[in-house]
Amino acid sequence: MNRNISISSDVTDHELSGRVEYEREQSTKPEAEAVLSAEGGPEELELADLIDIQAIQSLMDDFYKLAHIPMSIIDLKGRVMVGVGWQDICTKFHRVHPESCRNCTESDLKLSAGVSPGDFRLYKCKNNMWDAATPVVVGGRHVANVFTGQFFFDDEPLDYALFRSQARQFGYNEDEYIAALERVPRLSREAVDTGMAFFVKFIKRTLSEAEERRERRKAGDLEHKRVERLLLNQAALLELTKLRIDDMETFFKMVILISSQVLGVERGSIWLVDKDRKGISCASIYYLSSHTFEKGARLDIQRCRRYFQALEEDRILSAEDAVNDPRTNEWCENYLRPLGIVSLTDVPIRSHGEVIGILSLEHTEPRTWPPEDQEFAASVAGIVSSALAAEERRKAEKEIEKRVKDLENFYQMAVDRELKMVRL
8 A cells, every 4th residue: 555645834724624635545466466465365365366277287196196196175165276196087977967966066065064174084986986175174174175086996896887877867878878887996995194283284275374474464554554555654653754834724624634644533622731730722723534623621530530541541542442451441521422433542742741731632433552653642742742842832933022122111111211310
């Protein structure tokens, strides 16, 4: 995600809304990359997103040449991901005729149902051939099955009469069907057990490696987004430090507008503690959705002592569930619920160690406040604190200048009066 901020410090009040540009662009990725991104969860994954189909197909081709054990990996939508050793009796007969094909489908469903991950089931299908299956599970979700078959055990005789009967039932060419039957692999029970154990371990290892790659990618995506957000926050803070606005009301508006835009929160506001320290008054509040400003609200400090105590003690107050957080739930009935505020981050604005105001960033939907966002809010509060201190210095300097001027005028008047008396 690429974001750019451009801020002008030459701002008048009525021009303020047109001076912030905040652009968000989501970079596009190939479909598999998107699935494996930080947002992609196990419920979104399919087997083809996790395994290298071509590599596994090549490996299984070699395994078949060695062991002559047919196998396939088929997802739950019936798509064959990997297949080797397919027999003519299946591809040219059983899966061609609608009725015998229905037997195959029903057998596959029955064979794969209820098998625990890491186990396999041996089953004679409705077309009277042996199959074995083990489930493929990703993130606790059954996504595919590994089948081995069709085959016969080498210690059982072929029931030619049964298969000739099937040929007549489904209208197969009997001689070609029996020839295909005789080409079906005849495996020892030990070979089947060993082969299925290999497939179980192989799939488990393959998926484990794929999940590790996915987790690494996820961690990398999250780190990339974190760094991106840090850079965005730093760019915004740099622009805020460059602001040269003598009018504090306009300065407050710029601060909360930029902060709300950068963090994507619905409400940003600055509150100042009253001189009698009995309440706080809203110097300015910005609404992101309507791009409007308000001011003037006042809240009683005595009604929310836990909240203000937390602000006195903590550098940052973040509440993901503001309604139930003990530090903020005193505001629940007369502030949070009526305004629909769900989560917030509030930062005290200090002067000489004393809380003189609050920077409040509030959102109307659940959200987390990662450390980089909290630090951004704290830095913004620091900028506001410095601006208020500078404003106090300017006022003090103006007052000193006025007093000096008054003294100079008084002195000049006294001198003029003395000179006038001397002349008389």
